[in-house]
Amino acid sequence: MESLLFDLDGRKDLVEKIKDRCFISRLVIDISNANTQVFSDGEVCVNFDVSMRGKRVYLLSSPNTSDKIMQLNMAIDACKRAAAKEIIPIIPYFPYARQDKKDQARGSIGAKVIAEMIENRGATSLITLDLHADQIQGFFNIPVLHMEGKYIFDEYIMNFSKDKKNNDVVLCAPDAGAAKRVKGFRDRLRDKYDLDLPIVMIDKTRKIANEVDEMVVIGEVKDKHVIIIDDMCDTGGTLCKASDELIELGALSVEAIVTHGIFSGPAYERFGSCKINRVVCSDSLPLRKGNHFNDMDAIGYSKIDIISAERQIMNAIIAINENISVEDLKKKR
Numbered sequence: 001m002e003s004l005l006f007d008l009d010g011r012k013d014l015v016e017k018i019k020d021r022c023f024i025s026r027l028v029i030d031i032s033n034a035n036t037q038v039f040s041d042g043e044v045c046v047n048f049d050v051s052m053r054g055k056r057v058y059l060l061s062s063p064n065t066s067d068k069i070m071q072l073n074m075a076i077d078a079c080k081r082a083a084a085k086e087i088i089p090i091i092p093y094f095p096y097a098r099q100d101k102k103d104q105a106r107g108s109i110g111a112k113v114i115a116e117m118i119e120n121r122g123a124t125s126l127i128t129l130d131l132h133a134d135q136i137q138g139f140f141n142i143p144v145l146h147m148e149g150k151y152i153f154d155e156y157i158m159n160f161s162k163d164k165k166n167n168d169v170v171l172c173a174p175d176a177g178a179a180k181r182v183k184g185f186r187d188r189l190r191d192k193y194d195l196d197l198p199i200v201m202i203d204k205t206r207k208i209a210n211e212v213d214e215m216v217v218i219g220e221v222k223d224k225h226v227i228i229i230d231d232m233c234d235t236g237g238t239l240c241k242a243s244d245e246l247i248e249l250g251a252l253s254v255e256a257i258v259t260h261g262i263f264s265g266p267a268y269e270r271f272g273s274c275k276i277n278r279v280v281c282s283d284s285l286p287l288r289k290g291n292h293f294n295d296m297d298a299i300g301y302s303k304i305d306i307i308s309a310e311r312q313i314m315n316a317i318i319a320i321n322e323n324i325s326v327e328d329l330k331k332k333r
Contacts, residue, residue, distance in 0.1 A: 003028070009061050044071050058317065087124050168252070
């Protein structure tokens with residue numbers, strides 16, 4: 001079946017890497033852009049110039065705003081009406097993932113709403129990256145190819161650990177919810193590189209969203225290089241407070257690995273003023289840039305490194321196109 005890939009977000013950097021990976025993998029996929037119009041009243045209209053009748057269509061988008069969510073839904077609808085055989089959104093950053101359950105007695109479950117929107121519009125399967133909660137896969141009744149961050153950052157951790165003499169490095173879960181993810185990283189490093197790193201955990205409490213009230217570190221960090229691992233970073237409050245706390249307890253350095261670098265609001269300024277050495281993220285979202293950064297913003301921005309997720313995205317595409325196990329491809333470098 002012929003395959004098409006459409007870039008909804010204008011992510012030329014990521015699309016070019018996927019195109020190069022297609023060439024390396026000898027996979028034929030026509031790559032193009034969707035035509036998106038936004039009218040003066042804010043309405044969104046999406047159409048395509050090429051025929052997709054009977055074809056497998058991939059739609060690349062990280063819909064982190066309401067307009068992009070609407071754009072993705074319109075694109076799926078357009079593909080369905082153009083008689084595409086399969087419609088597969090590639091959503092590196094799944095929006096509303098933090099709303100995976102009711103936090104209030106009469107609250108909404110945002111991740112479920114997004115899942116139903118995508119499925120009901122006509123998506124036949126989904127590729128996504130490092131969901132905030134694994135149970136979000138259960139919100140869908142279509143196949144979900146979930147590509148985990150441990151396969152993106154494992155080599156980076158291995159090289160960092162080798163540089164720091166291995167036994168001086170510890171992995172850190174910034175909260176109880178991240179403990180499973182960090183254990184997954186540890187197991188991957190153990191299986192792939194025979195590298196066994198200890199884990200510490202931070203117990204944190206919040207009084208309001210995006211603001212940490214109290215932190216308690218469980219485990220030994222004195223004279224250690226600490227790598228905090230999480231699925232996303234929004235305003236940077238947790239990472240910065242955690243890094244300062246770890247340094248106060250005697251850690252030699254603190255780095256952070258987050259799959260999704262949202263970096264909204266004061267995130268850059270916080271990175272610039274806290275004691276964190278480096279923040280490593282994937283390219284699931286474009287970095288927010290600005291011409292009027294203050295000094296702390298500029299310092300914080302310079303601390304960010306990006307490792308592309310294109311290899312794992314391409315593995316999911318290969319698994320679909322060639323009808324093979326994605327689990328086997330995840331582990332290959």
